[in-house]
Amino acid sequence: MSPSHRPRAALAMSQAAADAVLEQPVLDALAGATTLEPPPVLDDFGTDRARAVLAETELLVTGWGCPPLTTEVLAHAPRLRAVAHTAGSVRAHVTDACWERGIDVSSAAAANALPVAEYTVAMILLTGKRVLESARSYRAARTEADWRRTPRSVGNYRRSVGILSASLTGRRVIELLRPYDLRVLLYDPYVSGEEAAALGVELVPLAELFAQSDTVSVHTPLLPATHGLVGRDLLAAMRPGAVLINTARGAVVDQEALTDAVTAGRVRAVLDVSDPDVLPRDHPLWDCEHALLTPHIAGSQGNEWRRLAELTVDEVRRWAAGDGFAHAVRRDRLPFLA
Template sequence: MSHTRPVVALAMSQEAADAVVKPAVRRRLEESVLLRPRLLTEFTSAAARETLAEAELLLTGWGCPPLDATALAHAPRLRAVAHTAGSVRGHVTEACWARGIEVSSAAAANAVPVAEYTLAMILLANKRVLEAARDYRRRRDRAGLVSSDGTLGNHRRTVGILSASLVGRRVMELLAPHELRVLLYDPYVTAAGAAELGAVKAELTEVFAASDVVSVHTPLLPATRGLVGRPQLAALRDGATLINTARGAVVDQEALTAELLSGRLRAVLDVTEPEVLPAGHPLWECENVLLTPHLAGSQGNELDRLVELAVAEVRRWAAGEGFACPVPPGRRELLA
């Protein structure tokens, strides 16, 4: 049957659909596409394959099954995927790229809360707010907690950023109004490019040796696994802070644990390796580390930002305008 609006199906977990595809979102989609009612949480049943056979675009989310060659064989009309989250590596396979399927991601929208979280943690770390709050609660006395110590505070401190990723770039934008020196390690960015981002290009060891806070925004690739190891951590000055909101395996967890337990360094870890750490892991009781449950990314009403971008992408594509936030095949691995 001919139609003027493309057929769109949802492919994600039920939990993700409940979080991002609310009635108002469905209504907006239905203004420009034919939205199929069935939620695809798998691609193997006869009912799922019936929906796949019609779909021209899949609106995907967390929990979407892999779009491998077997799934694509049952989706002959599929031409595009719009993802309501960041990385597409979990479900967009080589078979998709080989077939020329267009892909969009909401990674730019998800970078916003991660960068906001990072900025807050950088400023809190340099003020040692978490430690002061802990000691104040314990002592019930301000004596010795309000300090003129020159190693405390945000005035002209040095912040190291690992990778000019979407998040890393946004963090540098947010740091711009503050009187901070920013060093950037990214082998793919020139000195001029770093300057345009408000940073000074530096080698990895230099970033660690010179920074009061180092924030990791590097995607996990074979080349970046264990990028932050014992030599880099040893180069950090006493009392420095490592922040990781990227992937736990970018950092040598064993080496970092040893430094934190020694009391020499501090850390803010929104991700670890493994994630979650075992129940008996010493970092659970270590006062030098703030562990958070991978919450820097979009949470609560921040999910609305992701789906707003994805819906706008679907509407653009349906109008023949193409995606505003495409994922080119050569860049797909760089989405953390």
């Protein structure tokens, strides 16, 4: 691409996503690197305006709520050569037709992995100290606790943490856990022993991960092969009082089996996702003292959206300058991305 060429770009996402992620300085930066189509954003590729915009667009900046880029849509976008996504997964809108066209794809998944990893590490440490249980007891008793009666199972000294999948987020969790005095185990069939050693983790079989870990953190992408991967047998193998943390996809875990294990008090759970993503109002986990449910907040929230936007701006500048994406998504790597 000529250094003087400013590619024509358009925004494709829901208006709510645009309002959250694309603050005015971000829009100004995108407009500085491209010839940016003015608002409103494209949230329906079937309209006359959308088709007119797509006909001239070389680069789409996408976000949550972007419609799928199907063969039919791409037929109206003959000049489209790149997609820069302001969020994590591109599976919902980057179709096989995009890969077959040879369209360059970038994602802000690396930026989104950091807050998920931070949430995970916080929950590992808090549940290791049984902070929620202690706070609940303290609120009920409203008197000084006898620290000498603390069970030996409480604390984070040399606890075993199992990481299920060395995805982008899984790797960030491993990285953030390095300063702590923890034993970190990993199950990932695509990671070699040499790579595990470089990550500083012990590579173990799946069943052993659940049997040996005080905490298991799920970072597995949802694929046909991983649907319900964490089932009754694995949950039954967990140590009494062990913790399952899921920030990946709810359907990776057998929800019924997990509910049975948690309500029975055999294991504890921290769930930022579930199956379905909002459990029914009368679901037993809502009121279970052994479960903490959060509303899909591990990923980027509030001021963290700025990190997504800044990465995307950098990617657009690189691509417009002819340098290619630094955070390119490869089709052959999609099965490994959570």
